[in-house]
Amino acid sequence: MAARTRRIVLAKVGLDGHDRGIKVVARALRDAGFEVIYPGLWLSPEAVVRVVAEEDADWLGISLLSGAHLILVPKVVELLRQQGLHHVRVVVGGTIPEEDVAALLACGVAKVFGPGSSLSDIVRYFQDVDSHASR
Amino acid sequence: MPPATLDAARLAYEEELRHSPSRPEPPTTVSGREVAPLYTPEALPGFDYDTELGYPGQYPYTRGIHASMYRGRLWTMRQFAGFGNARQTNQRFHFLLAKGQTGLSTAFDLPTLMGLDSDDPRAAGEVGRLGVAVDTLDDISDLYADIDLHQVSISMTINAPAIVIFAFFLAHARERSFDWKKLRGTIQNDILKEFHAQNEFVFPPEPSVRLVVDLIEFCTEHVPQWNTVSISGYHIREAGATAVQELAFTLADAFHYVGRCLERGLDIDAFAPRLSFFFNAHNDIFEEVAKYRAARVLWAKAMRERYGARNPNSWKLRFHAQTAGCSLQAQQPEVNLIRVAYQALAAVLGGCQSLHTNSLDETLSLPTEHTATLALRTQQVLAYETGVTNTVDPLGGSYYVEALTRQMQYEAENYFRRIEEMGGVIAGIENGFFRREIADAAYAYQREVELRHKIIVGVNAFVEPEETKLEILRLDPAVEREQVERLRRIKACRSAEEVARHLKAIRQTAERGENLVPVLIEAARARISVGEAMQALADVFGRYERPPSW
Known part of the structure; x- marks a missing residue:
């Protein structure tokens, strides 16, 4: 049986309106065959988790260029757990300083793509984990 | 010997290229524009010096808005600053003035930009982080404490709540007995580009523009030296637009504001001289220079011919430039200093009136005192050591620059026609035109980078195995609690x-x-x-x- 197309919710959390990166990533993942849902700007952690549940997503990609990642991302991860969405893998992108990566991984984030990450690396990451997961 | 011809030069070029091993792709600008190998008088058919170029300080201002340019007065070195609470930012202002900066520029935090108080649940985690937190008049009073508002010009980067923050500022100035008529500075107050690119809007487009016009109308009478709008292409470019899109969308926005002010019954020559502009200074030096020159010509002609302005100050496009944040990289971050220096050179060769140079740690955080000082020093070296200020418009007459200047005007005019045909700027916002154009350009550029058609040093070429660690500015978490x-x-x-x-x-x-x-x-x-x-x-x-x- 063919695996269903993986669904990825890409979300901007908080007040930050920098959406160039997330929109480019959305197009690249779509072109690579993923189903991408982009619910727009200014989502609260609660709203993000609601979208993930409603869309039955496999992945959640959060983009932040506001510097508030150490406050907002752990909230989102915690809410996902509370909602029983343990299977949703969380990836974070944006202006994340190297020394904050460990803290994000420790709170349950699967992967962090900081500034300068290439589109092909991002797409390959999703494809690799995906093929590993379907085996 | 017969005189050399263009055809002979072309043949020689082809011949040489056949033997060159590198750079197989025909070069394009950072905006993807094809560039000819050589520009000669043939690139400028019908070129007339007097009407097309003219002299600096004279219509159509291709060569700059001042006759003496930087020989008379240097551009204003205006570094954007703001973080934490108002007292911390006030200290940074005094620090920058002490280092020789000549104007102030205020960065507000995201809750303030979105018109939210620091105690709003939506502000959690963002108070004082990307700029200074301002909730009430008391914060504005702390922010500009001990700054002589008659002497130092103040810029405020705020849009959706611009009218509210400006009211705070005027109340503050009056409390300290400063004469409103002598206040100098700029409020960004450009809501249209928020809908295109920067995404800090609150109200629908129509009432948003009404607020912009309210501020213009009030200043025209009461704060006559204030720049009432800084019509911005900067953010449009940062969101991924090409140079021409930046140029065309910014001027289309400007014309929209002009039209609305006229509908309000304002006299063109009463408000147009206080409209100012804000452009990006990206990597491609000549394309950027041509963009600024084209902007001046398009504005001058529209103001004089289409809107009938008679005051030459209404014809002059004055602009602030900021180096391109989106061009800076987290890899090998010291290299950003070099990018910023070249970008600053483009802004100055293009005749900017004020300039912000980004700090090398821009991709990761707000600048430390060290990196902010280096960014300012970059401008000082440019101004005092390189000699580019010694003569007015040193690039004027370059076949390449003049051909690009002409071409960009033509392409911008095509965009103006398209925008008009769809019903104007507000229609373009509502039907998603601007955002679609910008997102398409952003994706096209990123694909060029992925394919290594565009080389970025330290990212897709000349990569170092070990990265330098930067000391970055960390915000004290107590700031948010104290502000609340x-x-x-x-x-x-x-x-x-x-x-x-x-x-x-x-x-x-x-x-x-x-x-x-x-x-x-x-x-x-x-x-x-x-x-x-x-x-x-x-x-x-x-x-x-x-x-x-x-």
Whole structure:
């Protein structure tokens, strides 16, 4: 049986309106065959988790260029757990300083793509984990 | 020997290229524009020096708006600064002035930019982080404490709540007995580009523009030296637009504001001289220079010929430039210093009136004192050591630059026609035109980088195995808590009746379509907060929601 197309919710959390990166990533993942849902700007952690549940997503990609990642991302991860969405893998992108990566991984984030990450690396990451997961 | 011909030069070029091993792709600008190998007089058919170029300080200002340019006066070195609370930012202002900076530029935090108070749940985690937190007049008073507002010009980067923050500023200036007529500075107050690119809007487009016009109208009478709008291409470019899109969309926005001011009954020559512009300074030096020159010509011609302005100050496009944040890289971050220096050179060769140079740690955080100083020093070296200021418009007459200047005007005019055909700028916002154009250009550029058609040093070429670690500015988490406590104390000291009275006055003035600045100044003095004033306006205007698109 063919695996269903993986669904990825890409979300901007908080007040930050920098959406160039997330929109480019959305197009690249779509072109690579993923189903991408982009619910727009200014989502609260609660709203993000609601979208993930409603869309039955496999992945959640959060983009932040506001510097508030150490406050907002752990909230989102915690809410996902509370909602029983343990299977949703969380990836974070944006202006994340190297020394904050460990803290994000420790709170349950699967992967962090900081500034300068290439589109092909991002797409390959999703494809690799995906093929590993379907085996 | 017969004289060399262009055909012979072309043949020689082809021949040489056949033997060159590198650079197989025909080079394009950073915006993807094809560039000819050589520019000669043939690139400029029918070129007339007097009408097309003219002299600096003379219509159509291709060569700059001042006759003496930087020989007369250097550009203003204006570094954007703001973080934490108002007192911390005030200290940074005094630090920058002490280092030789000649104007101030204020960065507000995201909650302030979105018109939210620091104690709003949506502000959690973002207070004082990307700029300074401002809730009430007391914060503005701390922010500009001990700064001589008659001497130092102040820039404020704020848009959706611009009219509220400006009312705070005017109330502050009056409290310190500064004469409004002598205040100099700029408020960004450009809501249209928020809808295209920067995404810090609150109200729907129509009432948003009405607020812009209210501020222009008030200043025209009461604060005549203030730049009432900084019509911005910067953010449009940062969001991924090409140089021509930046140029065309910014001027289309400008024409929209002009049209709305005229509808309000303002005299063109009363308000147009105080409209200013803000452009990006990206990597491609000549394309950027051509962009600034094309902008000046397009503006001068439209103001004189289409709008009938008679005051030459209405014809002159004055602009601030900022180096391109989106061009900076986290890899090998010291290399950013070099990028910034070249970008600053482009802005200066293009005749900017003021300039912000980004710090090398821009991709990761706000600048430390060290990196902010280096960024300022970059401008000082450019101004005092390189000799580019010694003569006016040193690139004028370059076949390449003149051909590009001409071409960009033509392409921008095509965009103006398309925008007009779809019903104007507001229609273009509502049908998603601007955002689609920008997102398409951003994706096209990123694909070029992925394919290594565009080389980025340290990212897709010349990569180092080990990266340098930077010391970055960390925000003290106590800042948010203290700001929230301060705001709660201020709110607790007010009379509920008086607060209600001011908010009602704001709502009524908004409904009646009268100028909102006077009631907002009264509200500021009564310590009405940014969030409260914005909510009162939202009660009348509504909040703008649009479907996400990518």
